[in-house]
Amino acid sequence: MLKIYNTLARAKQTFTPITPNKVRMYVCGMTVYDYCHLGHARVMVVFDMVARWFRVSGYDVNYVRNITDVDDKIIQRANENKETIGELTQRFIEAMDEDSQQLGVVRPDAEPRATTHIDAMIDMISQLIKKEHAYQAENGDVFYAVRSFEGYGKLSGKSLEDLRVGERVDVDTFKNDPLDFVLWKSVKPNEPHWDSPWGPGRPGWHIECSAMSGQHLGPQFDIHGGGQDLQFPHHENEIAQSEATHGCQMANLWMHNGFVRVDDEKMSKSLGNFFTIRTVLEQYDAEVVRFFILRAHYRSPLNYSDQHLDDAKSSLMRLYTALKEHEVTVADIDWQHPQAVRFKAAMDDDFNTPEAIAVLFDLASEVNKTKLAETAALLKNLGAVLGLLQQDAVEYLQGKAINYTLNAEAGKYDLKGGDLDFVINGYSEKKIDALIEERANAKKDKNYAEADRIRQELTDAGIVLEDTPQGTTWRKV
RNA sequence: GGCGCGAUAGCAAAGCGGUUAUGCCGUGGCCUGCAAAGCCAUUUAGGCCGGUUCGACUCCGGCUCGCGCCUCCA
Numbered sequence: 001m002l003k004i005y006n007t008l009a010r011a012k013q014t015f016t017p018i019t020p021n022k023v024r025m026y027v028c029g030m031t032v033y034d035y036c037h038l039g040h041a042r043v044m045v046v047f048d049m050v051a052r053w054f055r056v057s058g059y060d061v062n063y064v065r066n067i068t069d070v071d072d073k074i075i076q077r078a079n080e081n082k083e084t085i086g087e088l089t090q091r092f093i094e095a096m097d098e099d100s101q102q103l104g105v106v107r108p109d110a111e112p113r114a115t116t117h118i119d120a121m122i123d124m125i126s127q128l129i130k131k132e133h134a135y136q137a138e139n140g141d142v143f144y145a146v147r148s149f150e151g152y153g154k155l156s157g158k159s160l161e162d163l164r165v166g167e168r169v170d171v172d173t174f175k176n177d178p179l180d181f182v183l184w185k186s187v188k189p190n191e192p193h194w195d196s197p198w199g200p201g202r203p204g205w206h207i208e209c210s211a212m213s214g215q216h217l218g219p220q221f222d223i224h225g226g227g228q229d230l231q232f233p234h235h236e237n238e239i240a241q242s243e244a245t246h247g248c249q250m251a252n253l254w255m256h257n258g259f260v261r262v263d264d265e266k267m268s269k270s271l272g273n274f275f276t277i278r279t280v281l282e283q284y285d286a287e288v289v290r291f292f293i294l295r296a297h298y299r300s301p302l303n304y305s306d307q308h309l310d311d312a313k314s315s316l317m318r319l320y321t322a323l324k325e326h327e328v329t330v331a332d333i334d335w336q337h338p339q340a341v342r343f344k345a346a347m348d349d350d351f352n353t354p355e356a357i358a359v360l361f362d363l364a365s366e367v368n369k370t371k372l373a374e375t376a377a378l379l380k381n382l383g384a385v386l387g388l389l390q391q392d393a394v395e396y397l398q399g400k401a402i403n404y405t406l407n408a409e410a411g412k413y414d415l416k417g418g419d420l421d422f423v424i425n426g427y428s429e430k431k432i433d434a435l436i437e438e439r440a441n442a443k444k445d446k447n448y449a450e451a452d453r454i455r456q457e458l459t460d461a462g463i464v465l466e467d468t469p470q471g472t473t474w475r476k477v
Numbered sequence: 478g479g480c481g482c483g484a485u486a487g488c489a490a491a492g493c494g495g496u497u498a499u500g501c502c503g504u505g506g507c508c509u510g511c512a513a514a515g516c517c518a519u520u521u522a523g524g525c526c527g528g529u530u531c532g533a534c535u536c537c538g539g540c541u542c543g544c545g546c547c548u549c550c551a
Contacts, residue, residue, distance in 0.1 A: 232480095267551095322515090362499075452512085465512080
């Protein structure tokens with residue numbers, strides 16, 4: 001029985017889908033005016049893991065993750081670059097796709113964009129005005145009247161009286177109430193705009209998610225997710241908009257993932273302490289990053305540092321090492337197996353991936369001891385549930401994947417395989433093999449000094465040799 | 478000021494009212510020509526003060542410290 005922590009209830013609850021065996025899930029995605037950072041990586045990986053687990057559990061999943069492709073920052077950045085917002089957002093959407101693919105994130109079923117749902121937003125705003133939840137102010141902007149919605153604050157646990165309005169941001173004098181938020185902004189010079197009953201303008205930020213979730217998943221759906229920082233005001237406002245429009249509960253369950261932190265501070269664009277995914281991937285294999293994210297519980301803070309990534313890298317190596325002697329074919333998982341039972345129990349308990357990964361390590365120990373192929377198969381197949389361990393173990397350990405990726409763009413390597421001139425620090429695979437043979441001959445002649453010299457040479461280049469009964473193999477350090 | 482979260486060994490990170498979490502690192506051993514990997518063993522825990530209990534890291538209360546939201550932010 002799957003239990004999920006519901007922000008709305010502040011407790012773990014047994015998950016009950018609205019429609020049997022179906023899950024409708026909406027996650028707030030990216031505002032595309034820059035490269036994704038590790039915080040975005042966490043959202044993508046976490047909800048990818050969630051969607052995967054629902055699918056493994058037999059649910060038919062409809063996973064929607066939106067793209068915000070019009071907002072203040074996008075407009076500002078586009079103006080700075082002297083390009084259209086369309087050109088700007090297209091570029092960063094492509095970058096986002098590359099990043100998420102690297103991280104093993106399965107594409108959501110739909111990725112609606114704000115600019116293609118303006119009609120739905122206008123329709124919703126009209127309804128809100130008609131129901132007197134919204135009003136047009138003197139400056140032409142349309143605002144949501146927060147006090148007209150009874151449940152305002154129920155998600156974030158805030159009361160209207162206690163919100164410190166104006167403490168950190170200037171109060172908009174056109175609002176009836178300082179807490180009201182904008183649904184439609186009337187056009188300003190040099191800004192993209194659309195026609196509407198309230199004149200040309202563009203949508204406020206929160207309305208897009210209400211409109212798009214409604215259009216793609218219906219007025220009421222199972223799960224709404226996103227980063228913790230969206231809880232207020234974004235998600236609170238979404239609830240106000242959607243529930244006032246449709247007259248029913250919006251999402252049954254709200255999931256919020258914890259922040260990625262740097263030096264115990266939230267990683268964020270405003271603080272400027274963020275690392276983009278692509279920067280990190282220059283140094284670490286994408287699977288290491290995915291592993292790093294999933295080895296912490298999704299609601300816990302996740303501290304980023306090289307030391308932690310190195311730790312994750314070593315840990316992942318242990319799992320792949322256990323796999324390397326086994327040709328594992330993808331197969332169904334025997335969910336009766338004691339370790340699989342443990343794994344399932346962990347995942348069913350609010351997606352406890354750290355515990356699920358501990359199962360993986362116990363299986364790795366078992367594989368190392370027993371050399372049983374079926375245990376290796378279970379390890380790999382349970383890994384697949386988390387989107388881990390699916391690379392060829394030997395290739396992973398030799399660092400081929402990361403090099404393919406980094407150098408594919410430069411046209412150095414053929415991503416589809418074939419005759420690769422695969423290089424680590426100037427050592428091609430051919431050269432490594434030749435040196436291994438040379439060393440084997442030296443060993444045969446009992447010339448250990450020469451054998452050790454060769455090994456040292458390779459060690460210095462970051463290549464570790466391992467002598468086994470079947471001969472010498474190598475891996476990247 | 479309001480609301481919320483957290484504090485576990487050198488580092489990271491879980492479960493659990495009593496029985497080895499797990500990983501990285503360290504140490505000793507086995508294996509190896511020597512290594513590496515692996516295996517075996519092993520050192521480091523539960524912020525502080527009270528309470529409940531036969532028994533608490535685990536439940537309750539208080540305190541201290543850290544973090545987050547109340548502005549855009551995943």
